[in-house]
Each structure stands twice: as structure tokens, then as C-alpha cells.
Amino acid sequence: QNTNCTAVGSGQTYDYIVIGSGAGGIPIADRLSEAGHSVLLLEKGPPSSGRWNGTMKPTWLEGTNLTRFDVPGLFNQIWHDPTGVACEDIDVMGGCVLGGGIAVNSALWWKPHPRDWDINFPTGWKNSDMQNDTDKVFQRIPGTYIPSMDGKLYLQQGFDRVSKGLDAAGFKQVVPNDHADQKNHTYGHSTFFIENAERHGPLRTYLVTASQRKQFSLWTNTVARRLVRTGGHVTGVELECNKGGSVGPGHSGIVNVTPGTGRVIVSAGTFGSAKLLFRSGIGPTDQLTIVKNSATDGATMISSDQWINLPVGYNLNDHVAPNLGPIIWQQIKGTDGVYLGAGTISRGRMTITPQLTTRVSTPPYLRDQYDKEAVIQGIEYMKGVLSQIPSLTWIAPTASQNTTAFVNSIPATPGSRGSNHWTGSCTIGTDDGRTGGNAVVDLDTKVYGTDNLFVVDASIFPGMTTGNPSAAIIIASEHAAERILALKTPAHVKTL
Numbered sequence: 013q014n015t016n017c018t019a020v021g022s023g024q025t026y027d028y029i030v031i032g033s034g035a036g037g038i039p040i041a042d043r044l045s046e047a048g049h050s051v052l053l054l055e056k057g058p059p060s061s062g063r064w065n066g067t068m069k070p071t072w073l074e075g076t077n078l079t080r081f082d083v084p085g086l087f088n089q090i091w092h093d094p095t096g097v098a099c100e101d102i103d104v105m106g107g108c109v110l111g112g113g114i115a116v117n118s119a120l121w122w123k124p125h126p127r128d129w130d131i132n133f134p135t136g137w138k139n140s141d142m143q144n145d146t147d148k149v150f151q152r153i154p155g156t157y158i159p160s161m162d163g164k165l166y167l168q169q170g171f172d173r174v175s176k177g178l179d180a181a182g183f184k185q186v187v188p189n190d191h192a193d194q195k196n197h198t199y200g201h202s203t204f205f206i207e208n209a210e211r212h213g214p215l216r217t218y219l220v221t222a223s224q225r226k227q228f229s230l231w232t233n234t235v236a237r238r239l240v241r242t243g244g245h246v247t248g249v250e251l252e253c254n255k256g257g258s259v260g261p262g263h264s265g266i267v268n269v270t271p272g273t274g275r276v277i278v279s280a281g282t283f284g285s286a287k288l289l290f291r292s293g294i295g296p297t298d299q300l301t302i303v304k305n306s307a308t309d310g311a312t313m314i315s316s317d318q319w320i321n322l323p324v325g326y327n328l329n330d331h332v333a334p335n336l337g338p339i340i341w342q343q344i345k346g347t348d349g350v351y352l353g354a355g356t357i358s359r360g361r362m363t364i365t366p367q368l369t370t371r372v373s374t375p376p377y378l379r380d381q382y383d384k385e386a387v388i389q390g391i392e393y394m395k396g397v398l399s400q401i402p403s404l405t406w407i408a409p410t411a412s413q414n415t416t417a418f419v420n421s422i423p424a425t426p427g428s429r430g431s432n433h434w435t436g437s438c439t440i441g442t443d444d445g446r447t448g449g450n451a452v453v454d455l456d457t458k459v460y461g462t463d464n465l466f467v468v469d470a471s472i473f474p475g476m477t478t479g480n481p482s483a484a485i486i487i488a489s490e491h492a493a494e495r496i497l498a499l500k501t502p503a504h505v506k507t508l
């Protein structure tokens with residue numbers, strides 16, 4: 013028996029159990045506890061930031077309360093030294109530590125373009141519905157395009173050179189997050205959630221206020237194995253200590269929600285949330301059958317007469333290529349009339365393996381010919397603009413290379429094209445997936461066919477955002493919190 017693995021007693025129950033402490037999970041756990049509810053936030057990974065007793069750091073940070081996660085210059089460390097940080101059960105990059113993606117990402121921080129909501133999201137989630145939530149998020153996490161301590165911008169040679177060409181072509185320089193709607197023929201400095209030269213974001217804001225409340229609890233190193241449910245009603249969550257407790261103190265056993273009124277919010281990310289639903293008997297029959305036949309879960313999985321058939325894992329999406337800066341915007345309209353970015357229509361699928369890892373079985377990149385045409389058009393356009401700049405050399409595609417051939421030469425795989433901006437898999441919408449629709453969760457983020465189970469993270473996004481998605485996910489989490497708090501407990505549950 014590992015002393016780092018505490019078996020939970022059945023006495024303590026919670027109004028809300030939130031599974032996963034990423035961009036979706038931390039903000040909603042804060043808002044639900046702020047409303048007076050008891051909230052348990054579960055995170056399978058270890059603490060990350062020094063503020064939360066994280067310990068992973070290079071020797072030169074010893075003696076400080078900072079870890080590799082706090083120092084912007086170490087953002088890329090996850091690619092060189094991923095052990096104990098990157099998720100081990102997915103086939104793409106993800107952060108499985110306290111904070112999830114927002115503890116390991118590059119901290120690029122974009123206020124969403126109005127069309128990010130208006131094109132893709134359903135009624136009640138349009139730009140006008142999200143304004144209040146956007147303001148709340150950007151008040152707490154303003155972001156900056158000058159991340160240094162002394163207020164100076166460094167290494168601007170590239171920016172200065174490129175901007176001359178952009179100016180000559182009539183592009184306008186903007187402060188991006190002051191003009192979120194001006195994303196055509198504009199450019200600017202990239203914005204980051206960095207403050208005092210350290211990683212800022214939900215770990216320094218939402219988690220701080222949540223932790224000050226007595227009704228809030230956080231358990232790290234604790235894996236949610238599956239939901240315990242009777243029909244569409246979840247009574248608790250089955251837990252396992254991460255690696256048997258060998259990586260730090262965790263919890264095992266079954267933790268229950270408040271009988272009758274308690275709710276569970278799954279915020280385990282695009283892959284983690286889908287996997288948890290599969291293991292809980294919620295998803296397409298082919299995926300649930302893989303879990304049923306697995307050595308780990310087969311014998312104890314919920315029986316097939318209780319399965320809920322929903323299109324979990326479909327509608328997978330990612331940006332076609334990562335962006336850094338200087339950031340340049342130009343609207344490219346495909347010949348199908350929709351825009352590149354928020355308007356792309358290519359989608360993929362993620363699935364589960366017999367070992368209960370997940371994989372991108374159908375990569376989403378450029379599967380649609382109009383999406384591909386728009387990318388080619390975009391590269392051609394930028395080549396034209398930037399060719400005006402003296403002594404600037406295009407590295408790819410080379411001067412002699414045909415753009416179409418270049419685009420076709422890049423494999424449509426996460427390894428070549430991936431941007432780590434995975435969305436989809438548990439899509440929000442009114443078209444109930446049990447009866448042939450695409451949606452896994454309804455407009456309150458409640459899983460169809462259940463009465464107290466919700467999904468709140470990148471997985472509910474029906475389509476892609478223009479920029480890196482973390483701000484939009486946090487805004488969506490604020491919005492979901494309001495809608496969930498406003499929901500009445502179903503009458504039949506109250507009478508139980």
C-alpha cells in the first residue's frame with residue numbers, strides 16, 4: 013500500500029466535481045465555488061507552478077519559488093523534456109499537469125474575433141452573448157504585447173523589416189486585443205498572458221480565488237477513471253492515484269456528488285473528456301466495444317443496456333499550422349464562400365485503443381479541397397506582399413517551388429501540421445447526437461441523455477477560432493458556469 017495514495021471515504025460529498033484543471037476546468041471550478049457550492053477539482057497530473065508547490069525546475073531556479081512552468085523562456089521545454097509533464101495516453105502533445113495546456117503552452121493570448129462565435133457556435137453562444145464573459149476574462153487576464161520587465165520590446169529586427177513591407181502594401185498596425193474585430197489587412201505584436209515576466213493566466217487568477225474558499229478542494233495526481241452512473245444520472249466518480257501514488261499524493265476510490273442535486277463537469281480536454289466518456293459507456297458503439305473488450309475495463313464496464321450512443325470523438329479539429337509573430341491577418345475567402353480559420357470545414361476523428369490510449373485516427377488537416385485552396389491562396393498572397401521587401405528570402409516554399417506542390421508535399425499529419433489547438437470531440441449544439449445529430453452536449457453543455465453530467469472545455473467547440481484558442485475556452489467556461497448555475501435540478505431528481 014503506497015502511503016501517497018489515500019482511499020476516499022464515502023462520507024464527504026460535493027455539489028460539483030470538476031474533472032481536469034485546464035483552460036476549461038479551473039475557471040468553472042472558481043465560478044461554481046464563488047456561487048457558494050462545494051467544489052472538488054480533480055487533476056491527474058502533478059502540481060506545476062511554484063505557487064502551487066510544483067517542484068520541476070532547472071538548477072538555476074533553485075532557491076526561487078519558480079518552476080519551469082513559470083518562466084516564459086522555458087515554454088518550449090515540453091518538447092525537449094516531456095517526462096512527467098506531457099500526457100502519456102494521447103498521441104499528440106498535451107500538458108497533463110495542474111493547469112493542463114495553460115501551464116505548458118506558449119501563452120499566446122487572443123481576444124476572439126466576433127466571427128469565432130458567430131460562424132460556429134449555436135444560439136445563446138453568439139458573439140453578443142459572450143461579451144460579458146469576454147470582459148470578465150480580460151479584466152482578470154489582460155495579457156500584454158510587451159512581456160519584458162523593463163517595458164522594452166527586444167529582438168525587433170524581424171518585425172521591423174517585415175512591417176515595412178506590410179505598410180507598403182497598405183496593412184494597418186493594430187494592438188490586436190484592443191481591436192479584436194480588425195482581422196483583415198492588419199498586423200501587430202503578438203499578445204501573451206505574461207505578467208512580471210512570469211506565466212500568468214488562470215493559475216494566477218481563477219485558481220487563487222477558488223483556493224481561498226473553504227468550499228473548494230483540489231486533488232492533484234488523481235485520475236478520474238470513469239463516471240459512476242445509473243442511466244442518465246451520475247452519482248460519483250471512480251478515482252485512481254496517478255501511477256499508484258508513486259509520483260505524489262493522490263486519491264483512490266469513489267467520490268460521490270451531493271445526492272439528488274450534485275453535478276459532474278468533465279473538463280479533461282479534447283482527448284481526455286472523450287476518453288472518460290467512452291470509459292463511462294457514452295459514445296459510438298464501436299468505441300464502447302473497444303473499452304468493453306479491453307483488459308483494463310472490460311470486466312467492470314457499465315453494461316451495454318445502459319450505453320448512451322453519442323458521436324463522441326467526431327468533429328475533431330486543429331489549426332493547419334502554428335502561428336507565432338509578428339502576427340499578420342488577411343481574410344482569405346475560399347471559392348466555397350467560407351473563410352479560412354473560423355470557416356474551415358475539414359474535420360477528423362479521435363478514437364480509443366485496446367490499451368485505452370487515444371489517437372487521432374483521422375487527422376483533420378485540409379481534407380476539404382476549398383480549405384486547401386484557401387491555404388494556397390493565402391501563401392501566394394503573402395508571397396506577393398513580402399516580395400516587395402529587399403533582401404528577404406522565402407525559406408518555404410522556395411522561390412522556384414510551386415505553392416500547390418509545396419502544400420501537397422506536407423503530410424496531413426499532426427507531426428507535420430499540428431498546432432496543438434485541438435477542439436471538437438464533444439460538440440455543443442441543438443442537434444441531439446442520439447438521434448443522428450452532431451451534438452454531444454446541449455446548449456447548457458449537458459451531455460444528451462443525462463441529467464447532471466456536463467462537458468466544459470475545448471472539446472465542445474463546433475469549429476476553430478481565428479487565433480490560438482485558450483482565451484476563447486476560458487470565455488466559454490465563464491459562459492457555461494452561468495448557464496449551469498441557472499439550471500434547475502430536474503423535478504424527478506429532487507424527489508429521490
Ligand SMILES: Cc1cc2nc3c(=O)[nH]c(=O)nc-3n(C[C@H](O)[C@H](O)[C@H](O)COP(=O)(O)OP(=O)(O)OC[C@H]3O[C@@H](n4cnc5c(N)ncnc54)[C@H](O)[C@@H]3O)c2cc1C
Pocket residue numbers: 031032033034035036037054055056057090105106107108109110111112113114116117118119120121122234235236237279280281282284285288431432433434468469470471480481482483485
Ligand atoms: C505545447 C502547446 C502549446 C500551446 N500554445 C498555445 C498558446 O500559445 N496559446 C493558446 O491560446 N493556446 C495554446 N495551446 C492550446 C491550449 O493550451 C489548449 O487549447 C487548452 O489548454 C485546452 O484547454 P482544455 O481545458 O480543453 O484542456 P487542457 O488544458 O488540456 O486540460 C485538461 C486537463 O485535464 C486533465 N485530465 C485529463 N484526463 C483526466 C482524468 N481522467 N482525470 C483527471 N484529470 C484529467 C489533464 O491532465 C489536463 O490538466 C497550446 C497547447 C500546447 C499543448
